[in-house]
Amino acid sequence: MDKKLKETILNPILKGNxxxxxxxxxxxxxxxxVQLKGALVMALSVIAVTGLSxxxxxxxxxxxxxxxxxxxxxxxxxxxxxxxxQILKAGEGTYAIDKQxxxxxxxxxTNCIVMGRIEAFALxxxxxxxxxxxxxxxxGYGLILxxxxxxxxxxxSGTLFGFQVLPSGYVPNNLVIxxxxxxxxxxxxxxxxxxxxxxxxxx
Amino acid sequence: xxxxxxxxxxxxxxxxxxxxxALLAFVSGKLGPAQDANAKAETLRQxxxxxxxxxxxxxxxARNAEVLQLYADNIREAYTIGLDGQKNxxxxxxxxxxxxxxxxxxxxxxxxxxxDVTLPVYIFNSGIAVIPIYGAGLWGPVxxxxxxQPDCHTIAGAFFDHESETPGLGAKIxxxxxxxxxxxxxxxxxxxxPAFRLEKHAxxxxxxxxxxxxxxxxxxxxxxxxxxNVWFKAYEKHFxxxxxxxxxxxxxxxxxxxxxxx
Numbered sequence: 001m002d003k004k005l006k007e008t009i010l011n012p013i014l015k016g017n018x019x020x021x022x023x024x025x026x027x028x029x030x031x032x033x034v035q036l037k038g039a040l041v042m043a044l045s046v047i048a049v050t051g052l053s054x055x056x057x058x059x060x061x062x063x064x065x066x067x068x069x070x071x072x073x074x075x076x077x078x079x080x081x082x083x084x085x086q087i088l089k090a091g092e093g094t095y096a097i098d099k100q101x102x103x104x105x106x107x108x109x110t111n112c113i114v115m116g117r118i119e120a121f122a123l124x125x126x127x128x129x130x131x132x133x134x135x136x137x138x139x140g141y142g143l144i145l146x147x148x149x150x151x152x153x154x155x156x157s158g159t160l161f162g163f164q165v166l167p168s169g170y171v172p173n174n175l176v177i178x179x180x181x182x183x184x185x186x187x188x189x190x191x192x193x194x195x196x197x198x199x200x201x202x203x
Numbered sequence: 204x205x206x207x208x209x210x211x212x213x214x215x216x217x218x219x220x221x222x223x224x225a226l227l228a229f230v231s232g233k234l235g236p237a238q239d240a241n242a243k244a245e246t247l248r249q250x251x252x253x254x255x256x257x258x259x260x261x262x263x264x265a266r267n268a269e270v271l272q273l274y275a276d277n278i279r280e281a282y283t284i285g286l287d288g289q290k291n292x293x294x295x296x297x298x299x300x301x302x303x304x305x306x307x308x309x310x311x312x313x314x315x316x317x318x319d320v321t322l323p324v325y326i327f328n329s330g331i332a333v334i335p336i337y338g339a340g341l342w343g344p345v346x347x348x349x350x351x352q353p354d355c356h357t358i359a360g361a362f363f364d365h366e367s368e369t370p371g372l373g374a375k376i377x378x379x380x381x382x383x384x385x386x387x388x389x390x391x392x393x394x395x396x397p398a399f400r401l402e403k404h405a406x407x408x409x410x411x412x413x414x415x416x417x418x419x420x421x422x423x424x425x426x427x428x429x430x431x432n433v434w435f436k437a438y439e440k441h442f443x444x445x446x447x448x449x450x451x452x453x454x455x456x457x458x459x460x461x462x463x464x465x
Contacts (some may be wrong), residue, residue, distance in 0.1 A: 031370070065212040072219055079223045086230055090237035092267055095245070103367055178371070 008133050012140040015197060019144040020190045024112040028104050029145055030182040036161050039149030041088070041097045043142025045105055047135055049080045050114050054122040054134030056080075061123045073118045074109070081108045113137055148185050152176050244270045246305050251277070253348040253362040254331045259380070271298060279328050283321035286314070288440025288447075292321055307337035307346055314437045322437055324447075331359050332447075334438055338430025341422035343367040345376065345430060349386070355442040356393070361386035363427065373423030385414050391435055393443025398435040401428035 018024045025046075032042045056076050057064075064072050085105045088098035098105060108114065117137050122130040153159055156176035158166035175181050194200045205211065244267040251270075252259040256277050262270065275298035283292040283304060294302040304310065304323040313320045325333040330353035337346040343366035350359040361383045363376040376382055390411045391398050398412065401424055405413035416424030441447050 063206065063215070065206045065208075065215055067207060068212055068216055071216065075219055075223055079227060082227055083230060086227075086234050086238070089241065090234040092237075092241060095238075095241040096263065099245075 005129060005132065008129055009136045012133070012137040013143060014140075015199065017140040017144065017193070018113045018116075018137050019141055019186070020193045021200065022113075022116075024116060025141055026183075026186065028107060028111060029141075029148060029186065030179045032101055032104050033145055033149040033152050033182050034156065034177055036146065036149045036153050038097060038100055039145045040142075041094065042101055042104065043138070043145045045084045045088070046108055046111065046113070046141055047138030048084055049077065049108050049111075050117060050134035050138040050141075051131050052134070053077045053080050053114055054117055055127055055131040057118045058122040058125060058127045058130035064123075069123070070115075070119075073115060077114050077118070078109050081106060084108070113141055144186070144189060147189060148182055151185055152182065156181075240267060243301070243303060243305065246303055247271065247274045247301070249362040249364060250274075250325060250333050250348045250350075253350040253360045253383075254325075254327050254329070254333050255350065255360045256327065256329075259362070271301060274301060277327050277329075279326045281323060281325045283323050284438070284441050285322070286317065286320055286437060286440070288438075288442075288444060294323060294325075304335070307335055308344065311337045311433070314433060320437065322434075324438075324441070332442075334434065336430045336434040338426050338433060340365050340368050340426040341373055341420075342369070345373075345423065345427050347376075347383075347427075347430075349391075349431075351391075351442070355447055356390050358386045358389045358391065365423070368423050369420070373417070373420040375417050375420060376423060376427060382417065389414060391442075393435070393439050396436075397428075397432045398439070399428075399431050401431060 012018060015021065019026060019029055028042065028046075033039045053073070053076050057073055060072070060076075085098065088094040088105065114134075117134055121133045125133070150160070153161075154165065155173050157172050158164060158168075158170045206215075247270050248259075248262040248265075251257060251274060252262055254277075256262075256273065257265075262273075265273065275296065278296045281294035281296050281302070282290050283294060285291045294304070296302075304321060310320055310322060314322075323335065327333070331350050332353075332355060333348050333350045335346060335348055337344065339345070345363065345365045345368065347361060347363035349361050351357065352359045363383055365374065365377060368374045368376065370378075388411075389399075392412045395412075400410065400413040401416055402413070403416050406415045416428070
């Protein structure tokens, strides 16, 4: 694999993580991380939307009129989000999760990561690298979502994926369930990330 | 090619929008039946949770086919009534063709307009009767299912749901089991206005037809209170004036009708 492509895939997951470095898309990161299952479905949905939207926009990039490019991107992203939502609603196992995630699936449209990657990458690159860039950014987002949800479900409910893991004597911490704790946890993750990667530290 | 030309821009956006719309319409048509099946099973879960057929968690863990079977095994009959309290239709309860009045919005509109309605009543083998309620919450519709003991006066159970109430506040009507559990054992005073109170400090009055509103979710509670009372009013002639009991024949035992005032 050539170096540039590798960089495209690895950068959004590590050094250029959309949540911990660019601090994009944290609204849904706070809202849907109470349980691992929801966070995982949300992460997969975002990966699908960022990847496919970037692919389609990259395919269209030479034909899109510059003055209306944001509108065209928005139409493409909205279409992908509606498709994901429709598919989740149709699956027997995913219907309940779709209801639980409620508005947040629809709000993927407004997730800055999606439009950000189309503007910054897909409009200037070939389809395959654009697809990979979109997927990688979705993965970077999903990774943080799953880490946050892991701690919130473990400490807030004593369960993981709905299965009891902490002894039944454990009293669930209600603060962990509330959105402010996600912000605290996110702060800790950013802290750890910066402590490990010295390049991210400002002087 | 000059992609900044006005004509090109207009045609381009029009074509994109039409293509996307056609694609979405196609997908929606293809997935529609599967989505409807999920929605139907969801309605059955909520009704059976209110009726106490099985604990809510078990109902949600069960697959769609099991839920349909459970309903078919436990339902005695289902029919619809008009605002005069008289029966105006039957709903099939056989497993292969379960009929529900799941679109509550048009019924809600018809109730408010005083027009023709087909309000469903689902009677389970246990003698518990379940009716739906529907109304406007803060951000979107709220609805639910209220189950009555065979006396049609005491609430046996309830289940509430919503489309987009605030998580942690209005969404508690669904998320917090203690809220729906508070309705068990309460009564609906048919004929009174209001027949039921979901209000601040309502429980402190000692009335049996009262439940406290949720703190911090004033608008959702108000909407739900309104939904309960509008629908209770619509069912009043059926449950409140004996139409229900005369219809049931042998069940029309006047001793079980408790219309005493508090």
